[in-house]
Structure formats: structure tokens, C-alpha cells
Amino acid sequence: MTIKIYGPAASRAARTLWIVHELGIPFEHVAMEMKDLKGPDYLKVNPNGKVPALVDGDFKLFESMAINLYLAAKYNKDGFFPASLEDQALCNQWSFWGVTEVEKPLLTILIDMFMTAPDKRKPEAVAEAQKVLPKPFNVLNGALQGRDYLLGSTFTVADLNLASICSWSKPIKYDFSPFPNVGAWLDRCLGRAAYKAARNTK
Ligand SMILES: N[C@@H](CCC(=O)N[C@@H](CS)C(=O)NCC(=O)O)C(=O)O
Structure with a gap:
């Protein structure tokens, strides 16, 4: 299943967009308008009403660093997520x-x-x-x-x-x-x- 990344490129979502490009992970980008971050639909994705957020199947994750460390561990290639x-x-x-x-x-x-x-x-x-x-x-x-x-x-x-x-x-x-x-x-x-x-x- 394709992961979904929420958040405009001109936000901390840029960090997550960088990692999916770096590792060649297929993704769907839900750019979001900042004004919609506190709406009920998005609050179900990230109750903080902030971006980025990640949805990977049934799994949801917020915090840009946590998202990137998760993606690095899951889709590691060429030592990008180190072994030890x-x-x-x-x-x-x-x-x-x-x-x-x-x-x-x-x-x-x-x-x-x-x-x-x-x-x-x-x-x-x-x-x-x-x-x-x-x-x-x-x-x-x-x-x-x-x-x-x-x-x-x-x-x-x-x-x-x-x-x-x-x-x-x-x-x-x-x-x-x-x-x-x-x-x-x-x-x-x-x-x-x-x-x-x-x-x-x-
Ligand atoms: N510590 C969070 C910060 C998230 C954050 O503050 N994102 C900003 C955009 S760069 C945001 O969503 N702001 C909207 C708001 O605070 O209402 C992370 O690194 O993911």
C-alpha cells in the first residue's frame, strides 16, 4: 500500500518529502492547506493539527523526525539507516x-x-x-x-x-x-x- 505524506512542501513536510525521494519510496502527497489543519478530517490523521503526518496502511505517525527515522528503518538502502x-x-x-x-x-x-x-x-x-x-x-x-x-x-x-x-x-x-x-x-x-x-x- 502506498504511504501518504500530509503537508505542503514549504513546511516541515519538506523533510519527509526529501526522504521518500532519497530512498525511492512510492508515496502519495496530500499537500493540505494550512487553514485545513484544524479541521475534523485532518485531526483524525494528526490530533495536533500540524504537519507533517504519515499514514502507512493502518499506521499513523506524527513528528517529522520520528516519521523520517521510521521510513529510514523500514525502507533502508545502502546503509542510509545504519546497521549497528x-x-x-x-x-x-x-x-x-x-x-x-x-x-x-x-x-x-x-x-x-x-x-x-x-x-x-x-x-x-x-x-x-x-x-x-x-x-x-x-x-x-x-x-x-x-x-x-x-x-x-x-x-x-x-x-x-x-x-x-x-x-x-x-x-x-x-x-x-x-x-x-x-x-x-x-x-x-x-x-x-x-x-x-x-x-x-x-
Ligand atoms: N515538532 C513538529 C512540528 C510540526 C509543526 O509545527 N508544523 C508546522 C508547519 S512547519 C505546522 O503544522 N503548523 C501549523 C500550526 O501550528 O497550526 C514536527 O517536527 O513535526
Whole structure:
């Protein structure tokens, strides 16, 4: 049965669209209008009224990182979902770390720059977010020293999940020059054909 992915490409559903393209998983895309997310039909899919959500037969799942880790484990190919428990744990580590350490400050800046009327902008919140980001990016820069990807030489779900979060640094033109390993890794990840295909999903 074909899996269903709910959520517009210009939302966190982009993460899940990237993984299905990456692994060549057949899927049906239910793009959804943001205004319909709190309607009774969609609340049966995801009671949070948020996207993305996944339906795989009778199985429903929300939370973008959980969805991607599930799809990676189920449709793994070429070591994208690593074999050892330790490496799988590292994929969880980087996915949780991305949402807890990086996502919020990047989103604060993105929303302020592109989705907030000039008179409603909050320069103090943006300054605070800018102050927070060097700490995690320094950690990530160290983790990527001497390797192309988070777990070594293979692109895994850890890279996809974290790069999908870090991709928000592109529209805000975040300066990665103090963290060159992060800048190069992010370009490597976002240069993948599957990322580009996901972005072109209507
Ligand atoms: N932690 C959730 C966040 C989901 C989320 O907030 N999605 C946004 C779109 S990117 C949404 O559905 N917003 C609608 C709303 O909050 O009403 C995940 O990663 O899946």
C-alpha cells in the first residue's frame, strides 16, 4: 500500500518529502492547506493539527523526525539507516539535537525575516537567537572534522534530518565562515538530487 505524506512542501513536510525521494519510496502527497489543519478530517490523521503526518496502511505517525527515522528503518538502502544499534542511536542523537538545539533559533530568525510585518518584528528575539546558534554550530563543526558526514563517509538519516533543519540557515544567509565544516557538510547534503526533487514537489 502506498504511504501518504500530509503537508505542503514549504513546511516541515519538506523533510519527509526529501526522504521518500532519497530512498525511492512510492508515496502519495496530500499537500493540505494550512487553514485545513484544524479541521475534523485532518485531526483524525494528526490530533495536533500540524504537519507533517504519515499514514502507512493502518499506521499513523506524527513528528517529522520520528516519521523520517521510521521510513529510514523500514525502507533502508545502502546503509542510509545504519546497521549497528550504536550508529542508530547516533541517528537519534543528531535528530533530537537538531530539534532541541538548532531548530528554534533558526526558525525565530526565519519567521522574523520573512513572515513578520516590519512593524511587528522583534530585533531582540533575533539577536538572542543569533547569540545562541554559534554554540551548537561549534559542536557540529567539531563532529564533522575529518569526515564528510555525521557517521563517517556514508550519508545517513542523521545527515538528512539535521540538514533539513539547518537548511533554514540558507534563506537567512547564516554566515558559516566560523564553522567551515558545517557550511561544507550542509552544501554537500543540500546538493543531493533528492533534496532538489523534494523542493520541486507541488
Ligand atoms: N515538532 C513538529 C512540528 C510540526 C509543526 O509545527 N508544523 C508546522 C508547519 S512547519 C505546522 O503544522 N503548523 C501549523 C500550526 O501550528 O497550526 C514536527 O517536527 O513535526
